[in-house]
Structure formats: C-alpha cells, structure tokens
Amino acid sequence: MTERLSDAARDAVLGPLLASGWEMVEGRDAITKTYKFDSFVDAFGWMTRAALWAEKWNHHPEWSNVYNRVEVVLTTHDVDGVSSLDAKLARKMDTL
Numbered sequence: 001m002t003e004r005l006s007d008a009a010r011d012a013v014l015g016p017l018l019a020s021g022w023e024m025v026e027g028r029d030a031i032t033k034t035y036k037f038d039s040f041v042d043a044f045g046w047m048t049r050a051a052l053w054a055e056k057w058n059h060h061p062e063w064s065n066v067y068n069r070v071e072v073v074l075t076t077h078d079v080d081g082v083s084s085l086d087a088k089l090a091r092k093m094d095t096l
Helices: 007-019 040-056 084-095
Strands: 031-036 062-066 069-074
Touching (some): 031 084
Antiparallel strands (some): 031 069, 062 069
C-alpha cells in the first residue's frame, strides 16, 4: 500500500527532483513542473508516452496542455499528499 512520504524520506526522495526543476505546490502537498517542447505535436507525443506509464502504474497526473507547454501536478489522492509513486512518475517523465 502506498503511504505519504514521511518527513525523514522527503529530503532523500524529493531533493533530486527539486534540483531538476520540480517545485512544491503552494498550499498543498504536491509537486509541479512545466515542460516546454518545440511544438504541439512534441508536447502531445510526450503526454502520450507519459500516459502509458501512468496507466501501467495506475497513478495518474493532474496536467494541462497549451500548445507546446505541459503543466504537471503530482500528488497521491489516496494519501492526500506526495508519495513514492509521485517521485517515480516524476523521474520517468523527466526521462521521456
């Protein structure tokens, strides 16, 4: 079962993500990042690849797309906060 990240685990798990452009969402326990691409097709292609991983892991992002920009928010609704699943999906999104 997925659990909300403990205070002790946060630095180790979120530290590298925050160093790579992810940010904490003000007012809630979530992380966010905006990805920019060369075109709408590139942005949509990336979203499609990310969606396949999200579905495989049954962990779905909050996201929006405007032309070449994709804004992503990750949080685990079942635990009302950031979990290891969010970090896992964030790392995968960064590699796509």
